[in-house]
Amino acid sequence: MEIIETAIDKGKVLALNGKIDVVSAREFQQKYDELADIKTECFILDCSEVSYVSSAGLRVFLLFMKLQHKNNGHLIVCGLNQMVYNVFEISGFTTIFKFADTRDEALALLDTF
Amino acid sequence: MKQIINAIISNDIHQIETVSEQLVVMGKTFALDEQLVNTFRLVFDELLSNVVTHAYGDNQVHHIEVRAYLDSYFIAVIEHDGVYFDPKNAPKPDLYSSIEERKIGGLGVYLVDNLINEVRYLNKENKRLIILKHKL
Numbered sequence: 191m192e193i194i195e196t197a198i199d200k201g202k203v204l205a206l207n208g209k210i211d212v213v214s215a216r217e218f219q220q221k222y223d224e225l226a227d228i229k230t231e232c233f234i235l236d237c238s239e240v241s242y243v244s245s246a247g248l249r250v251f252l253l254f255m256k257l258q259h260k261n262n263g264h265l266i267v268c269g270l271n272q273m274v275y276n277v278f279e280i281s282g283f284t285t286i287f288k289f290a291d292t293r294d295e296a297l298a299l300l301d302t303f
Numbered sequence: 304m305k306q307i308i309n310a311i312i313s314n315d316i317h318q319i320e321t322v323s324e325q326l327v328v329m330g331k332t333f334a335l336d337e338q339l340v341n342t343f344r345l346v347f348d349e350l351l352s353n354v355v356t357h358a359y360g361d362n363q364v365h366h367i368e369v370r371a372y373l374d375s376y377f378i379a380v381i382e383h384d385g386v387y388f389d390p391k392n393a394p395k396p397d398l399y400s401s402i403e404e405r406k407i408g409g410l411g412v413y414l415v416d417n418l419i420n421e422v423r424y425l426n427k428e429n430k431r432l433i434i435l436k437h438k439l
Binding site: 209242246259272280282286 | 417
């Protein structure tokens with residue numbers, strides 16, 4: 191899985207790509223491990239190019255959320271397709287994550303924090 | 304009812320991709336909705352990774368067979384010779400805890416149950432079957 195990292199004023203955008211399954215979730219976890227020790231005020235996880243996320247991938251989303259919660263930071267997930275949003279909803283993630291439709295909306299939302 | 308997929312993979316997590324690719328081909332061939340195909344891919348990722356990770360205690364190579372059929376339903380069978388997974392003993396997913404306390408276990412099987420109309424786990428004498436049935 192290719193993860194494109196872009197610096198923004200308040201932190202980082204991580205653009206994820208393709209399927210996040212049991213194999214590619216390991217690469218997503220590696221990215222988490224790289225970033226976990228650096229305190230980052232805001233993460234945007236851009237999923238516009240993500241086709242589906244299985245539970246192995248959800249686990250890493252949760253790790254990012256826990257990290258930001260611990261550091262009093264922010265996390266916005268944007269660009270989920272309907273099916274992936276549905277998976278987040280079934281998993282009880284919609285009550286703990288913040289969402290935006292597009293990256294631009296996510297960036298605008300960050301400005302309100 | 305047409306048989307669309309007949310794949311035999313070994314208990315190696317990287318081989319799940321073979322099934323995923325065949326589901327994509329099935330979707331293209333029968334012009335299925337892309338998000339539905341991705342739902343099936345997700346479901347096979349959950350079920351096959353569970354079999355590969357939990358069904359075998361030895362270090363031997365085992366074969367897992369996947370067959371899928373299509374008419375007005377998508378019907379699929381996963382057949383393996385590992386340990387039976389009894390859904391009654393599946394850990395309950397944690398859907399409501401706070402962020403700090405939230406645990407991730409049990410989500411995979413729970414997702415499969417919620418995404419597919421009918422899921423059955425059968426324990427036969429010499430084989431274990433997981434049967435999926437989903438209205439198209």
